[in-house]
Amino acid sequence: MQKLTFLDLKPTLINFHDRVSHGLSLAQKEFPPQFFYHDKKGSDIFNQICQLDEYYITRTEIDILQKNSKEIAAIIGEKCLLIEYGSGSLEKVYPLIDALNSPTAYIPIDIAKEHLFVYAEFTSSKYPELDVIAVAADYTQELQLPNEKLPDNKNVKNKVILFAGSTIGNLDCLQVIALLKKSADLLNGQGAMLIGVDLKKDPTILHAAYNDSQGLTAKFNLNILDNINRELNGDFNLDNFYHYAPYNPTLGRIELHLISKKSQTVTVSGKKFTFKEVERIHTENSQKYRTEDFRELAQQAGFKLRKTWTDDNHLFSIHYLELGN
Numbered sequence: 001m002q003k004l005t006f007l008d009l010k011p012t013l014i015n016f017h018d019r020v021s022h023g024l025s026l027a028q029k030e031f032p033p034q035f036f037y038h039d040k041k042g043s044d045i046f047n048q049i050c051q052l053d054e055y056y057i058t059r060t061e062i063d064i065l066q067k068n069s070k071e072i073a074a075i076i077g078e079k080c081l082l083i084e085y086g087s088g089s090l091e092k093v094y095p096l097i098d099a100l101n102s103p104t105a106y107i108p109i110d111i112a113k114e115h116l117f118v119y120a121e122f123t124s125s126k127y128p129e130l131d132v133i134a135v136a137a138d139y140t141q142e143l144q145l146p147n148e149k150l151p152d153n154k155n156v157k158n159k160v161i162l163f164a165g166s167t168i169g170n171l172d173c174l175q176v177i178a179l180l181k182k183s184a185d186l187l188n189g190q191g192a193m194l195i196g197v198d199l200k201k202d203p204t205i206l207h208a209a210y211n212d213s214q215g216l217t218a219k220f221n222l223n224i225l226d227n228i229n230r231e232l233n234g235d236f237n238l239d240n241f242y243h244y245a246p247y248n249p250t251l252g253r254i255e256l257h258l259i260s261k262k263s264q265t266v267t268v269s270g271k272k273f274t275f276k277e278v279e280r281i282h283t284e285n286s287q288k289y290r291t292e293d294f295r296e297l298a299q300q301a302g303f304k305l306r307k308t309w310t311d312d313n314h315l316f317s318i319h320y321l322e323l324g325n
C-alpha cells in the first residue's frame with residue numbers, strides 16, 4: 001500500500017507583472033532568477049542545459065552522490081526524515097533513498113504544485129514502503145511543517161534537508177545565511193543539511209558552462225523576454241538583446257545579463273521602459289565557493305561542517321552541515 005500525503009501550505013506566488021515592472025524601473029535593471037522557470041519552456045531548456053558536456057554541474061553532483069551514497073547514508077544513520085528543497089532531482093535523491101537505512105519519511109517541498117504532485121506520486125509508487133509527504137510551500141520563506149501530519153518523533157532519529165543542484169549559488173551571502181537559519185528553525189535546532197555547492201575553478205571551464213556552444217543558455221536567458229511579451233503584452237524584440245555571462249573574479253561568480261544592442265524603448269503592460277545602448281538587465285548570479293568560505297558562511301547560521309565530498313577534478317562539492325554540538 002502506497003503511503004502518500006499531500007500538504008498544500010498555499011505558498012504566495014511571485015507577482016510576475018509587479019516584479020517585472022519593478023525590475024525594469026531600477027537604475028540597474030534586474031529580474032530574479034526564478035523568472036527562468038516561469039514557463040515550461042524555461043524549465044525544459046534548463047533540463048537540456050543539465051545534459052550539456054560543457055555544463056559539468058549536474059553530472060558531477062550525481063556522480064559524487066552515487067559514489068559516496070553509502071558513506072553519506074552511514075553518517076545520516078537510520079530512521080531519518082529526509083526533507084528535500086525542490087523536487088524532481090530523481091538521479092540525486094533516489095540513490096540516497098536506496099542507501100539509507102530504514103528512512104522514516106521523505107518530504108519534498110516545492111512551490112510548483114503540479115510538478116510536485118506528479119513527482120510525489122511517481123516516487124511513492126517506486127518506494128511503496130516509504131512515507132512520502134509532499135509539501136507545496138516556499139522554502140525560502142518562514143516554514144513550519146504541521147506536527148500532526150509528520151511521523152511520530154520516536155520513529156525519527158535524524159532529520160536531514162537535501163538541497164541539491166547548487167541552487168544555493170543563485171542566492172547572495174545574506175540570502176544564504178537567511179535560508180540556512182530558516183532551515184535550522186525548520187529542523188527545530190536539531191538535524192543536518194546536505195548541500196550541493198559549486199566550487200571556484202579555472203574561469204575558462206565556467207565560461208564554457210554558461211556560454212555553451214549550442215546557445216542553450218542564451219535561449220534560457222532570452223526566454224524571459226518572450227514570457228514578458230506573451231503574458232504582459234510586452235514588445236521586446238529578442239533580436240535587439242543578447243546573452244552575456246562573464247565570470248566576475250572579484251566576486252567569484254558567473255553573472256547572467258541581457259544586453260541591449262542599441263538605445264530603444266520597450267513597452268510592457270502599457271508602460272514604457274528605455275534602454276541605452278549596451279545597458280543590461282541583470283538576470284542571475286551563480287556564486288562559486290571555496291570550501292572554507294562556505295564553511296564560514298554556514299557557521300554564521302549555526303551549522304558545523306562535518307564532511308565534504310568532491311570529485312577527482314574538484315569541480316563540485318557536497319557538504320554535510322550539522323546543527324548543535
Ligand code: AVI
Nearest residue numbers: 049165166167169170217286
Ligand atoms: C539552477 N542553478 C544552479 C543554475 C546555475 O548553474 O547557477 C542555473 C543556470 N543558469 C545558467 N545555467 C544554469
